[in-house]
Amino acid sequence: MSSSSSQSFFALCLRSRSFMVGGSITAFLLLCALISLFWTPGEVYGISIATRFLPVSAQHWLGTDQFGRDILSLLMAGTQNSITVGVVAVSIGLFAGVGLGLLASARRGWTEELIMRFSDFSFAFPAILSAIMITAILGPGGVNSIIAIGIYNVPVFARLTRGSANAIWTREYVMAARASGKGKFRITIEHILPNILSILIVQATIQFAIAILAEAALSYLGLGTQPPHPSWGRMLNEAQTLMFFQPMQAVYPGGAIALAVFGLNLLGDGLRDVLDPRLSRKR
Amino acid sequence: MTLLATLLGASIVIFIVMEILPGDPALVILGVEATDEAIALLTTELGLDRPALERYFDWIFGILQGDLGNSYAYKVPVWELVEGALKITVPLAILSMILSVALALVVGLYAAANHNKASDISLMGISQLGISIPNFWLAVLLILYFAVNLRWFPAGGFPGWDEGFWVCIKALILPAVALATVQGAILARITRSSVLEVFREDFVRTARAKGLSQRSTLWLHVLRNSMIPVITVMGLQFANLLAGTVIVENVFHMPGLGSTVLKAINNRDTIVVENVVLMLAAMVVVTNFIVDILYAVIDPRLKAHDI
Numbered sequence: 001m002s003s004s005s006s007q008s009f010f011a012l013c014l015r016s017r018s019f020m021v022g023g024s025i026t027a028f029l030l031l032c033a034l035i036s037l038f039w040t041p042g043e044v045y046g047i048s049i050a051t052r053f054l055p056v057s058a059q060h061w062l063g064t065d066q067f068g069r070d071i072l073s074l075l076m077a078g079t080q081n082s083i084t085v086g087v088v089a090v091s092i093g094l095f096a097g098v099g100l101g102l103l104a105s106a107r108r109g110w111t112e113e114l115i116m117r118f119s120d121f122s123f124a125f126p127a128i129l130s131a132i133m134i135t136a137i138l139g140p141g142g143v144n145s146i147i148a149i150g151i152y153n154v155p156v157f158a159r160l161t162r163g164s165a166n167a168i169w170t171r172e173y174v175m176a177a178r179a180s181g182k183g184k185f186r187i188t189i190e191h192i193l194p195n196i197l198s199i200l201i202v203q204a205t206i207q208f209a210i211a212i213l214a215e216a217a218l219s220y221l222g223l224g225t226q227p228p229h230p231s232w233g234r235m236l237n238e239a240q241t242l243m244f245f246q247p248m249q250a251v252y253p254g255g256a257i258a259l260a261v262f263g264l265n266l267l268g269d270g271l272r273d274v275l276d277p278r279l280s281r282k283r
Numbered sequence: 284m285t286l287l288a289t290l291l292g293a294s295i296v297i298f299i300v301m302e303i304l305p306g307d308p309a310l311v312i313l314g315v316e317a318t319d320e321a322i323a324l325l326t327t328e329l330g331l332d333r334p335a336l337e338r339y340f341d342w343i344f345g346i347l348q349g350d351l352g353n354s355y356a357y358k359v360p361v362w363e364l365v366e367g368a369l370k371i372t373v374p375l376a377i378l379s380m381i382l383s384v385a386l387a388l389v390v391g392l393y394a395a396a397n398h399n400k401a402s403d404i405s406l407m408g409i410s411q412l413g414i415s416i417p418n419f420w421l422a423v424l425l426i427l428y429f430a431v432n433l434r435w436f437p438a439g440g441f442p443g444w445d446e447g448f449w450v451c452i453k454a455l456i457l458p459a460v461a462l463a464t465v466q467g468a469i470l471a472r473i474t475r476s477s478v479l480e481v482f483r484e485d486f487v488r489t490a491r492a493k494g495l496s497q498r499s500t501l502w503l504h505v506l507r508n509s510m511i512p513v514i515t516v517m518g519l520q521f522a523n524l525l526a527g528t529v530i531v532e533n534v535f536h537m538p539g540l541g542s543t544v545l546k547a548i549n550n551r552d553t554i555v556v557e558n559v560v561l562m563l564a565a566m567v568v569v570t571n572f573i574v575d576i577l578y579a580v581i582d583p584r585l586k587a588h589d590i
Contacts, residue, residue: 128526128527128529128530129525129526129544129563132544132545132548133301133548133556134300213417217419220419220533221530236419236423239423240534243423244431250420250423250424250427251424253420254416254417254421258415258420259415261414261415261416262411262412265411
């Protein structure tokens with residue numbers, strides 16, 4: 001990227017309100033996750049009956065839970081969990097889905113038909129239900145829920161990639177590349193992939209948000225991250241039984257999930273404005 | 284035809300997935316201390332020692348004849364287990380759909396009519412927030428406020444339709460609102476952008492030029508023409524709505540399809556899981572089929588065979 005085009009890219013970023021707000025929230029969450037790797041204000045794993053249900057104080061900003069753990073620390077460590085799930089699940093979807101989509105688009109014919117019909121079937125299954133079924137096969141657990149969400153992401157990216165790639169294959173410069181004797185694989189790498197990258201980045205941000213929501217839902221149902229690892233979804237599940245006398249415990253983790261999803265969705269909108277201005281004007 | 288093919292495909296996927304599921308139903312029913320003979324006996328009794336292909340065709344032909352088979356865990360016909368659950372999940376999904384469409388139309392039209400004004404910008408900000416809220420968390424918040432604090436609605440459970448229509452609707456309101464808020468927020472954004480798009484069309488300018496008020500133009504011309512994308516997304520969202528019921532039912536401790544399928548997965552009651560998941564997939568497929576028909580109703584230019 002030349003210096004002038006990178007300058008205009010940053011100018012676009014600064015001008016997009018969605019990008020700035022969404023980006024700041026996402027950066028804040030990343031920072032929380034990073035800090036929690038080295039330091040949390042209180043205990044995350046240890047159980048201390050003497051300090052259970054402590055109210056909000058200078059030492060415990062959000063109080064403590066039924067095991068005496070500091071709620072703010074749990075939320076911070078939960079950020080780590082959600083971000084890991086998002087990154088891994090979206091990467092699985094991206095690698096497998098984009099690969100299949102590009103293959104379908106380059107090969108056409110029965111390969112395309114097979115890949116697309118397969119993703120059609122998977123769309124008849126609600127996302128969470130597929131994840132529940134996959135977790136049922138693999139057994140409950142953090143890693144398994146990530147794989148389940150990742151598998152769900154595959155057809156999403158496959159469809160998007162194939163649709164966008166098909167449009168690029170008809171362009172004149174691709175035809176020129178074919179005429180000059182370039183093979184399908186080389187064209188895919190040199191021309192198709194770079195041209196659909198912005199659409200994929202925007203979708204990846206949205207799928208990241210969906211992955212966080214799905215992991216929280218699975219953990220809430222007891223199928224995701226297992227104790228003692230902190231997870232927002234499970235915190236919410238544990239808080240529900242205490243809802244009548246510790247209502248705020250149910251409010252914090254849900255608020256964290258909502259903030260993360262809100263930030264990522266805004267970032268996705270902002271990225272679309274920045275990376276594909278034609279698309280945002282059409283909206 | 285496509286409808287049947289999709290359902291058949293779905294049934295194959297479900298069956299294969301449940302085949303891979305580890306855990307022997309007979310072992311789960313009898314417990315870890317059961318003898319090998321007892322497990323083998325029960326496996327034969329349940330018919331699980333037969334080839335997979337034979338079991339698949341038995342299942343499919345059974346469904347075609349209205350027989351869903353017997354639950355492994357409870358030894359009763361699957362239909363008996365599912366019948367009561369359907370009477371909760373289906374009304375819940377329909378009620379949520381109605382609420383979300385009502386919410387979307389009111390918010391979307393109001394925002395479009397006040398394009399770029401403060402009310403439009405704040406409504407769209409709120410809808411962005413609505414999309415981000417996990418429905419199960421919203422469900423918990425609704426219980427906290429409306430059931431625990433105000434005591435307007437029950438905090439959970441379902442009385443059963445014999446107890447009276449309104450008592451049941453009252454029990455369904457909070458879960459339906461929890462589900463409808465997220466769906467409604469998504470639909471409101473689509474409604475707004477679709478209405479704005481139609482507002483720019485030539486026929487709208489003509490209608491305005493011949494003296495029709497903004498309001499009449501909106502109701503007579505814009506609304507109908509802007510409904511196609513809204514209905515498309517509604518159909519696509521229905522799958523998510525059903526998935527949402529699985530979780531939200533759990534928050535409200537309602538014995539709907541969601542809790543039935545979760546319990547069946549834990550019991551390795553594969554036949555119940557297969558039937559429930561197929562039912563959910565069928566609901567999604569049928570809804571999208573209805574959406575296709577609605578296209579032609581809304582816009583007669585799109586004849587059914589063109590779709």
